[in-house]
Amino acid sequence: MYKKLSAKLLGAAAALTMACGIATAADWRAWNIHNEGHPNHGAMDRFAELIAKETNGEIKLQVFHGGVLGSQPDALEQVRIGAIEVGNFNLGPIGPMVKEANLVSLPFIFKSVPHMFRVLDGEAGDIMSKAMAEAGVKPIAWFDAGARSFYAQKAIETPADVKGLKIRVMNNNLYTAMISAMGGNPSPMAFSEVQQALKTGVVDGAENNFPSFKNVGHFEVTKNYSLSEHLIIPECICVNTAKFDALSSEMQAAVTKAAKAAAVYQRELWAVQSGQARKDVEAAGIKVNEIADKAPFQNAMDSVYADYLKANPDMQKLVDLAKSTK
Numbered sequence: 257m258y259k260k261l262s263a264k265l266l267g268a269a270a271a272l273t274m275a276c277g278i279a280t281a282a283d284w285r286a287w288n289i290h291n292e293g294h295p296n297h298g299a300m301d302r303f304a305e306l307i308a309k310e311t312n313g314e315i316k317l318q319v320f321h322g323g324v325l326g327s328q329p330d331a332l333e334q335v336r337i338g339a340i341e342v343g344n345f346n347l348g349p350i351g352p353m354v355k356e357a358n359l360v361s362l363p364f365i366f367k368s369v370p371h372m373f374r375v376l377d378g379e380a381g382d383i384m385s386k387a388m389a390e391a392g393v394k395p396i397a398w399f400d401a402g403a404r405s406f407y408a409q410k411a412i413e414t415p416a417d418v419k420g421l422k423i424r425v426m427n428n429n430l431y432t433a434m435i436s437a438m439g440g441n442p443s444p445m446a447f448s449e450v451q452q453a454l455k456t457g458v459v460d461g462a463e464n465n466f467p468s469f470k471n472v473g474h475f476e477v478t479k480n481y482s483l484s485e486h487l488i489i490p491e492c493i494c495v496n497t498a499k500f501d502a503l504s505s506e507m508q509a510a511v512t513k514a515a516k517a518a519a520v521y522q523r524e525l526w527a528v529q530s531g532q533a534r535k536d537v538e539a540a541g542i543k544v545n546e547i548a549d550k551a552p553f554q555n556a557m558d559s560v561y562a563d564y565l566k567a568n569p570d571m572q573k574l575v576d577l578a579k580s581t582k
């Protein structure tokens with residue numbers, strides 16, 4: 257009887273609070289795949305501090321680092337349905353969920369990291385952001401993730417060097433097509449499994465940026481890192497759309513302000529720590545190979561573009577927007 261009554265009272269109190277539009281403090285959780293020492297670790301911690309400050313403690317964000325809340329595709333689904341509120345996602349694994357996000361997974365679509373940010377800040381970025389928000393994963397700030405290059409026991413200086421190699425890729429058909437186009441065998445796999453797979457020879461190589469190559473120990477089981485820079489993929493602070501939309505406009509502005517400031521900090525950290533990661537792996541014995549002429553890699557991607565655009569003609573507009581962005 258007492259229990260029933262108190263439940264009723266609580267329900268009535270909650271209804272009253274909602275009816276009056278009184279804000280109640282919310283506990284949010286954030287997923288991040290990286291460990292300490294990676295720029296995104298520091299940036300996500302900064303986001304948690306800033307969100308508390310900007311919302312006057314109304315939103316408390318607890319960041320779970322190191323992928324402890326699940327693999328990236330799982331975490332994406334969790335944020336999409338609102339079981340986790342926030343994710344620091346790479347846009348690569350978002351492509352299978354939101355087609356427009358696949359723009360950034362077309363190899364060599366961007367000329368440089370600044371070019372990638374200019375595209376994100378323009379019409380193409382607006383189209384992608386809108387589509388992601390509609391799917392439930394709303395980007396509110398963009399992180400730098402540099403460029404991804406190949407690493408393996410041997411140097412990979414031309415597409416022919418990929419022939420016959422089993423290469424780990426993230427979960428996206430564009431990456432399997434990319435490796436197949438060079439005659440390699442693509443192996444989609446969770447990030448957490450890659451070091452062991454390299455060590456035991458389950459895969460011959462993988463591709464990533466310097467901070468990830470260093471931070472999860474891939475460099476310990478590899479010899480050559482070759483600067484193909486075939487993918488420049490941004491990352492986001494993404495929020496479950498329904499939870500974001502349920503906030504008052506002041507709170508939405510506060511959360512966005514915190515995210516954008518965390519992203520400024522992330523880009524500063526990235527600039528310093530990615531250079532340091534390169535120095536560290538070289539000091540540990542990794543041979544970094546410059547590739548003066550990337551045209552053979554770019555030309556090898558012609559069939560990837562042709563097949564993709566044939567199957568997804570509506571993506572041509574985004575490709576054109578990216579290519580026409582100075």
Ligand code: GTR
Nearest residue numbers: 289345346426447464465468
């Ligand atoms: C990293 C990225 C992660 C994850 C990882 C991977 O560079 O920051 O989110 O996508 O690559 O290769 O799975």
